[in-house]
Amino acid sequence: MGERFRAALRPAVVVGLVGGVMALLLSLVGMVNAFAGRPIITGVLSMGHTLLFLTALVTGMIAARRVLHASRGAGRPVALPGAALAGLASGFPLAVLVLVGQVVNLRAVLQNANPVLYGLLTFGRDPGAGLPQLVLAGALVGSLGGALTLLPGRVSQAVVAGLGTMLLTGLFAELLQGILWDLGVPAATTRLFMVQKGLTVAGALVTGAAGALVQAVWASQTPKVRRRLDALPPERRRRVNVALAAVGLAIVLWLPQVLGSFLSYVLVLVGLYVLMGLGLNLEVGWAGLLDLGFVAFFAIGAYTLAILTSPETGWLALTFWQALPVAVLVALIAGVILGVPVLGIRGDYLAIATLGFGEIVRLLVGSDWLRPLTGGSQGIAHIPRPVLGNIALIGPQQIYYLVVAGCIIVWFVATRLRNSRLGRAWMAMREDEDVAQAMGINLVQTKLLAYGLGAGFAGVAGAIFAAMIGSVFPHSFQLIISINVLALIIVGGMGSIPGVFVGALFLVAMPELLREFTEYRLFMYGGLLIAMMLLRPQGLWPEPTVRLELAESEEPEVPARVTAATSPGQGD
Amino acid sequence: MALLEIIDVHAYYGHIHALKGVSLTVDEGEIVTLIGANGAGKSTTLKTISGLLRPRHGAIRLAGEDLVACRPHDIVKKGVSQVPEGRQVFTRLTVQENLEVGAFTRSDPRAIAEDLEQVYTLFPRLKERRNQVAGTLSGGEQQMLAIGRALMARPRVLLLDEPSMGLAPVLVDAIFEVIERLHREGTTILLVEQNALKALQVADRGYVLQTGQVVLADTAEHLRLNEDVRRAYLGIT
Ligand SMILES: Nc1ncnc2c1ncn2[C@@H]1O[C@H](COP(=O)(O)OP(=O)(O)O)[C@@H](O)[C@H]1O
Ligand SMILES: [Mg+2]
Numbered sequence: 001m002g003e004r005f006r007a008a009l010r011p012a013v014v015v016g017l018v019g020g021v022m023a024l025l026l027s028l029v030g031m032v033n034a035f036a037g038r039p040i041i042t043g044v045l046s047m048g049h050t051l052l053f054l055t056a057l058v059t060g061m062i063a064a065r066r067v068l069h070a071s072r073g074a075g076r077p078v079a080l081p082g083a084a085l086a087g088l089a090s091g092f093p094l095a096v097l098v099l100v101g102q103v104v105n106l107r108a109v110l111q112n113a114n115p116v117l118y119g120l121l122t123f124g125r126d127p128g129a130g131l132p133q134l135v136l137a138g139a140l141v142g143s144l145g146g147a148l149t150l151l152p153g154r155v156s157q158a159v160v161a162g163l164g165t166m167l168l169t170g171l172f173a174e175l176l177q178g179i180l181w182d183l184g185v186p187a188a189t190t191r192l193f194m195v196q197k198g199l200t201v202a203g204a205l206v207t208g209a210a211g212a213l214v215q216a217v218w219a220s221q222t223p224k225v226r227r228r229l230d231a232l233p234p235e236r237r238r239r240v241n242v243a244l245a246a247v248g249l250a251i252v253l254w255l256p257q258v259l260g261s262f263l264s265y266v267l268v269l270v271g272l273y274v275l276m277g278l279g280l281n282l283e284v285g286w287a288g289l290l291d292l293g294f295v296a297f298f299a300i301g302a303y304t305l306a307i308l309t310s311p312e313t314g315w316l317a318l319t320f321w322q323a324l325p326v327a328v329l330v331a332l333i334a335g336v337i338l339g340v341p342v343l344g345i346r347g348d349y350l351a352i353a354t355l356g357f358g359e360i361v362r363l364l365v366g367s368d369w370l371r372p373l374t375g376g377s378q379g380i381a382h383i384p385r386p387v388l389g390n391i392a393l394i395g396p397q398q399i400y401y402l403v404v405a406g407c408i409i410v411w412f413v414a415t416r417l418r419n420s421r422l423g424r425a426w427m428a429m430r431e432d433e434d435v436a437q438a439m440g441i442n443l444v445q446t447k448l449l450a451y452g453l454g455a456g457f458a459g460v461a462g463a464i465f466a467a468m469i470g471s472v473f474p475h476s477f478q479l480i481i482s483i484n485v486l487a488l489i490i491v492g493g494m495g496s497i498p499g500v501f502v503g504a505l506f507l508v509a510m511p512e513l514l515r516e517f518t519e520y521r522l523f524m525y526g527g528l529l530i531a532m533m534l535l536r537p538q539g540l541w542p543e544p545t546v547r548l549e550l551a552e553s554e555e556p557e558v559p560a561r562v563t564a565a566t567s568p569g570q571g572d
Numbered sequence: 573m574a575l576l577e578i579i580d581v582h583a584y585y586g587h588i589h590a591l592k593g594v595s596l597t598v599d600e601g602e603i604v605t606l607i608g609a610n611g612a613g614k615s616t617t618l619k620t621i622s623g624l625l626r627p628r629h630g631a632i633r634l635a636g637e638d639l640v641a642c643r644p645h646d647i648v649k650k651g652v653s654q655v656p657e658g659r660q661v662f663t664r665l666t667v668q669e670n671l672e673v674g675a676f677t678r679s680d681p682r683a684i685a686e687d688l689e690q691v692y693t694l695f696p697r698l699k700e701r702r703n704q705v706a707g708t709l710s711g712g713e714q715q716m717l718a719i720g721r722a723l724m725a726r727p728r729v730l731l732l733d734e735p736s737m738g739l740a741p742v743l744v745d746a747i748f749e750v751i752e753r754l755h756r757e758g759t760t761i762l763l764v765e766q767n768a769l770k771a772l773q774v775a776d777r778g779y780v781l782q783t784g785q786v787v788l789a790d791t792a793e794h795l796r797l798n799e800d801v802r803r804a805y806l807g808i809t
Contacts, residue, residue, distance in 0.1 A: 421676065424665070426672045431662040438622055438656060439676035440648030440725060 005078050011066040012082035016089025016142070019059030023052050024093040027121070029523065030112040034516045036120050039198030040170030047171060047516075048120055051095070056138045060145020063087075068149075080146045087142015091135035094121050098131060127349060151268060154219055157433035165211025170199045172513060179258055251404055252404060258396040265396035266512045268468065271403030271462045273508045276485045277492070277500035278414045279457025282484070285495030286423060288430025288449035290351045293358025294485050296338070297455035299477035301331040303365055306380040306472045307373060324463050331459025332452045334361075339451035346433075358482055366474030377471035386467050390416025399468045406460050414497055417453070417457045426450055431499040486506065487525050493539025502541045573636055575600045575760055576621070576729050577650075581630030583613075583620045590616045590667075591627070593783040598729060598762050603755050605763045605771040605792065607805055608781035614764040615657050617781070618731045621762075622654045623647040634728065649677045651728030659718045663707030667698050668719055670706050674724030684724070691720040694750065694771035712743040719750065729760045736767050736772060748774055772796045780805070 026032055036048035063086030064079045098118050106113035122130025148156040169176060173194045178192050193203030209330065229237060256264040276298060283289045308323035318326075342353045365374040374380065386393045386402060393399050417423045425446045428436040437443055442532050466472050484507060492503025507525075511517040517524060532539070574597035583591040591613050598604045602687055606614050619625040621632055623644035632639040639647055653674075661672050671691060675684045692699035694711035695716045701709065706717055722730055732751070736744040744767065751773050755761060772778055772792045780788035780801060788795065795801050 141803075421672075424669055424673050425676060427669070428662050431664060432660055434624060435656055436626060436659045436673070438645045438648070438654050439673050439721070440645045440653075441673070442643070442645040495631070528589055 006463070008067050008070055008078050009082050009085060011070050012063040012086045013089050015063040015066055016059055016086030017093070019062075019086065019090035020061075021094035023055045023090060024097060026051050026055065026169050027094065027097070027108050027117055028112050029520065031173040031520055031523075032120055033112060033114075035520065036116075038171065038516060039173075039196065040167060040507070041201060041204045042198035044201065044204075045170075045198075046120075050167065053137070053141045056090050056141040059090045060084070060087045060142030062138055062145075063142065064146035064149040068075075076150075079150055080143055082147020083149070084139045084143035087145065088135055088139040090142065091138030093251070095131045095135060096128055098122060102127060108160050115201075135300065154216065157219060158216045160216030160248070161210030162208040162210075165214075166199070166204050166208040169194075169207045170204065173198050173203075174366055175263065175513070178260060179263075182258055182260065186514075209304040211285060237516045242405050253401070258402045261396055264400045266509050267514060268396050268400050268403050270401070270504045270508045272465055272552050273485060273502055273504040274407050274486060275403075275410055275461035275464075276458045276481075277488050277504055278410050279454040279498065280412065281489045281500050282457070282486045283424070283450050283454040285431065285489055287307055287426035287447065290347070290354065290446065291451075291454070292351050292355040292479075292482050292486065293361075294454075294458060295477050295481040296358045296361035296480065297331045297335055297364060297458035298465070298481060299361050299472075300334045300455075301327045301459030302466035302472045302477070303374055303380070304330040304459075305463040305466045306383050309467075310344065310383045311490055312375070320463075323341045325458075327461040327463040328456050332456035333463065335451040335453070335455025337447050338455070339448040343447055355371075355479075355482075358479060362474055362477050365477075370558065374474075377474060379476075381471035383466055383470050383472070385470070393467075396468070399464065402464055402467075406464060410457050410460060411497065414457075418497065422449060423444070483525070487529065490529060491540060493542035496541055496543040498544075499539050499541040503539070506540065526567075574598060575635055576762065577631070578617070578621065579631045580634075581617075581620055581627045581632065583616055583625055583627045584762045585616075585625075590784055591620065592628070592785075594784065594786055596779050596786060596789070598760060599611070599807070601755075601758050601760055602777065603751070603761045603763055605765055605768075605775035605778045605800070606781055607765055607768040607771055607778060607795075607801075609804075611783075612781040613784040614781055615733055618654060618733050618753060618762070621647075622652055629778065633752045636648075638737050647676065648725055648727075651726075652731065653722040653725035653727035653729075654731040655718045655722045655733060657733040658737065659711070659715045659735075661709070661714045661717045661792070664705055666705055667709070667717060668702040669725050670721050671698075674721035675726075677725060682724075687724055687726060690716040691723055694723075695720055712739055715739060715743075716749060717730060717748075719747075723754075725758075729762060730754070732761060732763045734766055735765055736765065736770065744770065768801070772806075 003514075032048040032051055034048070035051060036046045038047040039045070040047055040050055059084035064083040067082035068076060069077045097106075098121050099112065101113055101118055118127075121134055123133055124130070125133070148159060151159070167289055174197045177190055181187065191200075193200055193206060199207065229240065232240065244437055246482070259267070276294065279297070280291060280294050283291050283294075304327040305320070305323045308318045308326060309320060311317050338354070338357050342350055345353055364370055366377050368376055386399075391398070393402055406516065425436065425441045426443060428439060429443065429446055433443060436446075465476075488503035488507045490503075491499060491507055492499030492501070507528075511521050511524070576598040581591050581594045582589070584778075594613070594615075594617055596604070596606070604619060606742065608614050610765075616625060621639070623639065623642055623646075627640060630640075633798060634650055634652060635795065637650065639650065639652070642650065646661060665673065665786045668688075671688055675687065678684055678771050692702070697713055698720060700805075701713070703755065706714060709717060719732070722732075735747050735751070739747065748770055751761065755774065763771055763775060772795055775792040778790065778792050778795045779786050780795070788798065788801065790798070796806075
């Protein structure tokens with residue numbers, strides 16, 4: 001008996017130590033310190049501690065699953081203790097760090113192993129009192145993780161939703177306070193739930209409960225509502241859809257009024273990345289043409305608009321609306337031009353070639369050779385703002401509408417393309433170029449159209465970006481933009497149009513709102529992408545067919561029965 | 573004049589001389605089979621016909637029109653469509669999307685919709701699974717889909733590359749029944765097979781290919797009775 005339990009618990013300890021090393025890593029790269037200044041619950045819980053607790057939580061979840069799995073059911077009674085043990089173990093590497101740090105000065109090598117971190121890890125006490133507390137907290141959170149794994153799906157989903165809601169409201173409490181103020185909520189009411197930059201304890205409880213409740217109701221009601229909708233006659237269903245779309249649009253249009261200038265700016269960025277994401281998604285997700293130089297088309301759209309509209313270049317000084325189609329067209333042609341030399345290149349080589357193209361464009365616009373046209377490293381300034389009727393679209397709150405309009409148009413075009421003959425040709429080509437060709441698909445034409453249209457979408461984003469900022473510089477068009485766009489379509493779900501929106505919100509809005517993240521952006525991307533590949537390779541919002549495929553492949557195949565029924569005229 | 577004529581075709585993979593002067597013809601409404609051992613050049617012959625491989629020498633004509641100078645997609649447009657070796661369906665597209673890609677070169681939506689129905693009549697199983705991604709189909713169903721997809725181009729000549737490869741015997745029979753049915757409906761077929769026995773049963777005429785050369789050409793019946801063919805390809809001594 002004891003032997004069996006010990007065997008069942010061994011994986012828990014291993015998982016716990018791995019989790020502990022993760023926590024150690026987060027601490028030593030400085031994230032715990034950086035986020036300590038951002039409270040979730042004022043005076044009680046900071047984001048820095050939350051990072052550690054989340055690690056322990058996930059450790060507990062994985063440990064419980066491992067224990068269950070390793071002992072084939074026999075481990076069920078020890079799954080919870082196993083998770084607690086894992087949580088406990090995950091605290092040890094941190095404790096060792098603090099203890100070593102007392103004797104040896106680690107700072108010379110590990111910049112972030114400083115007293116501030118030690119203070120955080122010991123909850124501001126001396127190690128003798130603080131470290132047991134840290135390890136115990138780990139065990140507690142670990143067992144919560146274990147409980148989440150063991151509880152029925154609905155319950156644990158509700159708990160996760162509650163915790164998530166609490167975390168997000170806490171994280172963005174400051175922004176929310178501003179919004180509530182603008183909405184006319186009296187400060188006294190707000191103060192019940194949020195103080196300074198975080199939640200009050202009451203606020204934490206209320207938001208947590210609200211999140212859990214919404215999730216529970218959602219989970220239980222959605223199937224019913226869906227069934228009812230499906231039962232409606234198509235005519236009525238269309239009307240429901242139109243009504244929902246209208247409500248959605250009304251909310252989208254109303255947003256800048258409540259969100260204020262900064263949040264509107266963030267949404268504009270999200271929108272620009274959605275435009276680029278839809279373009280790259282077309283190239284990579286549908287046509288299967290990897291492109292790491294996508295920023296080039298964004299830059300070309302921006303520079304074309306700048307050159308055509310800014311009085312500095314002394315060219316034409318067109319208006320935004322006159323220059324926009326030209327900018328899109330130039331970006332589109334640039335896409336085709338990029339496409340020609342890489343037509344015969346596949347896979348890894350294509351990645352390198354396109355990477356080069358992105359850099360070439362950035363270096364060209366900043367070069368002395370093109371200075372008369374692009375202003376060299378000085379760039380081009382004094383780009384006039386777009387004027388609509390007699391309103392100048394000056395701040396982000398106005399540009400927002402331009403971006404929304406752009407997104408709607410491009411979304412519409414992308415949706416139509418997805419289900420068109422051309423869209424199917426792209427996807428056939430992605431699956432197998434040779435077979436696609438044998439089906440009568442002209443590879444040259446199809447590839448060039450993918451590059452061209454994708455680049456055109458990025459051109460729209462670039463033009464709006466230039467008009468919003470009012471100036472363009474070579475250094476605004478770094479490789480990181482290409483990486484961001486690629487990462488967002490991977491996270492959202494390769495090939496999925498709604499995935500682009502979800503991915504952009506997640507990867508663009510989040511880091512923008514959590515300024516502390518900026519330094520860790522690439523680190524987060526790396527971690528997130530690895531986690532996605534392991535846990536959710538299809539992306540956050542995958543295409544329906546991909547969803548189907550993954551669901552199907554989990555079922556055992558029954559080829560004999562299936563295929564025997566296939567043969568036509570088998571009865572004779 | 574034959575519908576499809578291949579005259580003294582030489583084709584290379586780099587330095588490998590894969591086809592050494594292959595000549596064959598296919599008449600309107602015929603099933604002609606091309607049999608031969610592994611590596612004899614059967615698939616290469618089909619690839620040169622559909623333009624995926626350019627012959628270095630020789631002529632290929634469809635109803636008198638030269639195909640050698642055409643690019644692969646133009647050849648499909650002219651009426652040659654292929655079921656590639658190893659049933660290469662587009663695994664992440666749905667059954668219906670696969671069939672629609674097959675009709676890529678055509679533009680009349682009404683005629684396409686009609687042909688789609690015909691393919692579904694021919695393969696009712698595909699109709700049931702029309703919205704399922706092709707990767708989830710069984711091997712036999714994928715082969716049906718590959719044939720259906722090629723038919724969607726409404727070809728004048730259908731090239732089939734080892735349609736029975738890797739299938740259970742009951743499915744091999746089913747595939748050959750489909751081939752016979754297409755033949756009865758007037759489709760012209762060039763059939764490449766390792767299963768020479770089956771192929772010679774359905775075909776009108778046959779060619780035996782050996783290391784890139786045609787070594788025998790006769791009616792299917794004669795080939796079936798030919799001593800050398802029986803020994804080498806039919807496993808009969
Ligand atoms: N892609 C290729 N590259 C190089 N050699 C090839 C290639 N494909 C086929 N070959 C060679 O060409 C010859 C004929 O091949 P193939 O036409 O595929 O034969 P079959 O279809 O009759 O089995 C073989 O010797 C094979 O090794
Ligand atoms: Mg072959």
